[in-house]
Amino acid sequence: MIDNLTDVLADPVDGTALTLDAPGGPLRSAAGRTFDVAGTGYAVLTPAGLDESLGDSEDMVTARETFLSRGHFAPFVEAVTASVVQALDDAEVPDDQQVTILDAGAGTGFYLAHTLDQVEQARGVGIDVSTDAANLLAQAHPRLGALVADLAGRLPVRDASVDVITSVFAPVNLPEFARALPPGGRLIVLTPAPGHLDELRAPLGIDLVDAALTEDIRRAAGEFFAEVGQPRDVAFPMTLDQESIANQVAMSPSARAINPDELHERLDGLADPMTVTAHGLLLTLRRR
Template sequence: MLKDVVDVLADPIDGSALRGADDYSRLVSASGHSFDVAKQGYVTLSAGSGLNHEGDSLEMVTSREVFLSQGHFAPFVESVTEHVCHAAAATGAAEPVILEVGAGTGYYLSHTLDSIESSRGVGIDISVPAAKRLAKSHPRVGAVVADVWEGLPLIDASVSAIEVVFAPRNPAEFARVLVPGGEVVCLIASRGHLDELRAPLGILGVEEGKLERMLEQASGHLELAADPTQVEFTMRLDRASIAAQVGMSPSAHHVEPSTLRQRLEKLPDFMDVTARGTLVRMRKL
């Protein structure tokens, strides 16, 4: 809940600390700015007149929830959680704060919080439909709608570990909010991820050089804490799961729904599909 993490949240306009008001129906700062808490339990913290884009639609969020709830990405969540646990423990914090950027429905963050006793979580996503689910994903999660490119509405040196799973990154802001010794744990798609679906469905492939670009962007703010590692496994997916996977991804914007349905109907009842990601741990300089 927001009241459990309000001590680390910051006014996105001037960076000052926030506190709850009117039984946490609002968050307010000493400078007089006020941010309404939605009835679903999330708060929008944006410095401008509005967010630059809306993020995942309700349909994409629903597809994500369906796909992840079936456990297809379990090896990914286990690997991310394992490394975040080590990173949080290394800081020595009694109640480590875990931040997930691009938290979506809270699938990864909830698993992490269950694995770290006394931890608290802040989930940030730009999508309001995602934030509504995120706010209810775990009793120790505070859900925030914000744009990572605009900045993170958290106070300096307040977060023990940051997890980012197939989501945008802002290295300068990550370094600012991390405590000394804290780490960022990123999972990015690797070449070959979901390749069995690319040709029959016409969906997007993984760009070349993703890891190299990420490290270049982090230069001056973060450095590698360990060698990147590969996480690879095979999923056996039926047509409904494949449809949900495509529906939760950027490919949902690039294939007409009617065309996608026709292509899905031509697939076999089940397919073996490769999931492949690179796990990267970084610490601030």
């Protein structure tokens, strides 16, 4: 799918256009830099020296894909897709007009693939810093192009080149999101809310969700975006067996700080199954 995205992609160093010499890469910028396309189909669009430890490990990626594939976060997935569809409806985008959806921090592409299934005229750009995630991301949907890139730096896309950006439980780079969207383009952000997975976090010693997280994003976004409606509260119970609990914890970066032996001991002390509350806040923002 990278072959069909050359009108969107850009050199992450200077933003110049990228061209593809032949199917399968590499991509080449006007400045002469080249960027490889992996055999599984993802492009590595990072400046030299990116710390790959910033991304999820293979074990974390496997745990996330397993957990999501069991439908535990289905209300989150449906809410994000519905927000994208609503954004396109609000913009009165014709059903036969191609649109480009960028998922920043796409992981394995689970959310983006679901959205592409519902928006038939869309193509997707999934960005993640993890090459292990990108291996699955590149295969997640036939209309999806996978990129390995640093969300904290310059995004490897051209100015005003995408119609909608989604950010699901991922770092946000508001200036870059604004640059990538045209005026009126939509940014959809799903963040964890207070109470999210508290039944797991508290007994396992994992930090609780910071209540200021969403408000900090809303405040910072004001320079570039206007809010569309009020934040949507998405909360629901999940009944998790021991394996699903283990996968949920394994996919979480916040669990890395706990000694593995201690973490396993705490996991063994949890009920099987147990009911856990998922809680997120969904923001829809319009590019000024």
